[in-house]
Amino acid sequence: MLESQGYIAAGVETTSRAFEVLHGVRVDAMFIGLTQxxxxxxxxxxxxxxxxxxxxxxxxxxxxxxxxxxxxVDLFLRKPFSLDQLSTALDQLLSxxx
Numbered sequence: 017m018l019e020s021q022g023y024i025a026a027g028v029e030t031t032s033r034a035f036e037v038l039h040g041v042r043v044d045a046m047f048i049g050l051t052q053x054x055x056x057x058x059x060x061x062x063x064x065x066x067x068x069x070x071x072x073x074x075x076x077x078x079x080x081x082x083x084x085x086x087x088x089v090d091l092f093l094r095k096p097f098s099l100d101q102l103s104t105a106l107d108q109l110l111s112x113x114x
Contacts, residue, residue, distance in 0.1 A: 038071075047106070
């Protein structure tokens with residue numbers, strides 16, 4: 017999906033795999049979906065930013081009213097979203113227009 021928009025993307029299915037990737041490869045941004053267990057997701061984001069300072073984080077969630085309470089998150093995308101909305105959000109995130 018992201019590749020069709022010109023991005024190089026690595027999808028991972030577990031938090032531990034994400035940390036393995038972050039230990040071995042420099043990445044520009046992390047795209048993560050938060051569900052009901054947002055506390056666990058925020059721990060993941062904070063750990064990722066410790067592993068790679070300067071990492072940009074885009075969070076997708078159906079509930080963004082708590083967005084301002086999490087300074088580790090650079091940009092929020094409300095679910096559901098289109099591929100065009102995701103691409104625009106990533107462009108904004110990576111071009112430092114946030």
